[in-house]
Amino acid sequence: MYENSPARPDSSEPVKMLPSGVTYEDLRPGTGDVVSEGKRVNIQWVLKRSNGYYVDSSERNDGIPFIFTVGDPKGAIEGLNEGILGIRVGGIRRIIIPPELSYVEGVEDGKPGPVPEGFGPKQRMRRVMTLLKDVPGESILLDVKATRVQ
DSSP: OOTTOOSOOOTTSOOEEOTTSOEEEEEEOOOSOBOOTTOEEEEEEEEEETTOOEEEETGGGTTOOEEEETTOTTTBOHHHHHHTTTOBTTOEEEEEEOGGGSSTTOSSTTSSBOOOOSHHHHHHHHHHHHHSTTSTTOOEEEEEEEEEEO
16 A cells, blocks of 8 residues: 555644544645545555554455445444545545544444454454543554545
């Protein structure tokens, strides 16, 4: 996902915090169409805990993108719906999502995603959502690359 990505831009683009507590930072600006409410978007993603511990990614799952309609509560977790707005196709964004806006419905198949594949990654997210949700600073870190907007 980070191929050909230049070094992180200097601090001219500050980290942005939304009223909900979702925080995001553009790691690489895109040049394509802008993601907006109601658009169908394809993303490549990397899911980590706030301490940087890797959980899962679309690359690990045969590179299959996560496809959802922005704003549809059955498609993506709430924090992703908020944090993806405004990114351009080709751009890479780091979104930090508080637990109450992430996997509140669980990590089973058919739930809002991107849902980690396999027992281990799902178990790691369940642990965060049940045992660590009240720990200050324990959030979900999601690096996303918008690859298509329709």
